[in-house]
Each structure stands twice: as structure tokens, then as C-alpha cells.
Amino acid sequence: MTDKPDTPVKPMTCITVQPHASLCPDGLVFEARQGRKLVDELLAHGIAIEHACEKVGACATCHVHLREGAEFVNPADDEEEDQLDDAWGLDAQSRLSCCVKVKGPALVVALPRYTKNHAREA
Template identity: 40%
Template structure:
């Protein structure tokens, strides 16, 4: 699959930044490649919750259900909502064109 879709990041002050993003990459990768403040301490290995994002229900419902491992990590996320997901686990597809991704006000980075 190739091509690009529009992804809008809503920064915690309400500012929106819309980018063209290649299909097949994760929200975390797109945020990093566009210098957005989405931590991703484990670099997408599903070992933290610092890439926690909040989606609109319409787009949340288009995703596969989170795995048990993702749900376990989300339990550690600061400001968890019903439409929270980890940015490293959201892989862009054509049907996500126009997705809006809210970056939370804070993250919780628990180092063991």
C-alpha cells in the first residue's frame, strides 16, 4: 500500500498542525518526523505509555481493538480517556484519512 493521508495533530494549547503522512507508518513516527512533542520513550516497542494520544470516536472505532499488551500500557497513561490509544500502535491506513490526534497535556514516564 502506498500513498499519503492527512493527519491533524491537536497540540495541548488547541493549536492544530495538519501534515501529509505516508500510509503504513505509525502516529508516533509521523509525530517525530514533524517535530511534534510526543515522547515515545521506548521507541515504539510497547514498553511504556509516553506516546499516549486521544482520538475522536469516529477514528477510534475504525481501528482494531487494542491488544492486551497495549491495554496494560494504557493503564499507566496520564489522562486516559475512552478513546485513548498508543501512537506507536496506530498504523496509518487509507480509511484513517483526516484523522485528528490530540496530544495529551502531560505524559507519565515511569522508569524502573
Template identity: 45%
Template sequence: MPKVIILAHAELAPNGAELDVPTGTSICEALLENGIEIEHACDMSCACTTCHVIVRKGFNSLNEPEETEEDLLDKAWGLEPQSRLSCQAIVANEDLTVEIPKYTINHAKENH
């Protein structure tokens, strides 16, 4: 089972986290199932950018982004070449290191 290492985030994971994640799980689902309440205003339907993450290690092991995701990422705060929407990024067999950006463009925090 691959590990997903979450780098420290002041609000969501102050000490970071190391998660064992089944292959085929989205990064967003893995975070939520492990108590890391990443925003996901569109309920993981690839319609916003609130679940934007930066994959620091293991990026190439993820599924290819579809055009809709790539178009949305252009609107994400702090976009980097290794950016993905966590609701669309599916964990494969390789370990990942993930950073949750400090900000999103969401003006109201969702309460899921």
C-alpha cells in the same frame, strides 16, 4: 494519503498541525517525522505510556490494540475510551484528529 490533524498542545504543537501521513505509519512516527517531539521513552517498543494520545476522529479506522497496549493504557494519565499509544496506532486510509495529553507519567523528559 490520509491527513492527521494534531490539536494544539502548548509545548509540542502550539498552533496544532495538519500532516499528510502515508498509510501504514504509526502516529508516533508521523509526529516525529514532522517535528512534533512527542515523548517515546521506550523507543516505540510498547513498554511505557509516554506517547499516549487521544484520537478524537477516525479512531475506528486504526488497527486493533493488542493486549499489551491495552494493559499499559490503564496506567496512562488522562485515559479516555479513544486513547491509544501512538507508537502502536497505525494510520489507515481515513483522516484522523489527534490530541496529545497535557501530561505523561514520565518523571524525566527524554531527549531523543
């Protein structure tokens, strides 16, 4: 009988999503695997965030505001900054959730009131 090596535990990040009238009325707190795209974690936890370009950073529909924890994730690169110029409600904490890799002990995310995608698919 061979002993199996202990499987390393992947670090987790506590994500708090602030209340949003239609996407997350009560807000949500969940644990997310570090290294995954924020958009994928939001979708996996039932938040139907827009992602019209299929999560490749080319449309700005997955725009979010990182209210806390942004210092733990990589900063936006020039391509993301260019896409963010087209986002609704842009502020200094704006990011594209498809470009943010989950990292750090905690992230607090606010979803914008609107997206630039006027027609929403079911």
C-alpha cells in the same frame, strides 16, 4: 528502451493534531503515509512526543487521544490496553501512538497535557 511500470501511489492520511501548549501550540495538519506508526509520523513532522521505550509499546509515554478516525485503525490489543492503564488522562479514545498504524482518510489526534514520564530528555 523499456517502459517502467507505474510506481503505485501509497495512500495518504490527513492527520490533524489539535493544539497542545508545549508540543504543538498552533496545532498542525499534515499528510502521512499509511502503514507507518503514528509516533513516527508525529516525530517526522516536528512534534516531540515522548517515546521512552523506543516505540515498542512498553511505557505509555507516547499516549494520545484519537478524537476522530479511530474506526479506521486496528483496535488496541491486550498488551496495549495493559500499558494504557499507566497513562495519564486515560479516556475511551486513548491509544499508544507507537501501536497505531496510520490508516483511513483522516485522523484527529489530541496530545495529553502530561505524560507519565516526569523527566523529559532534550
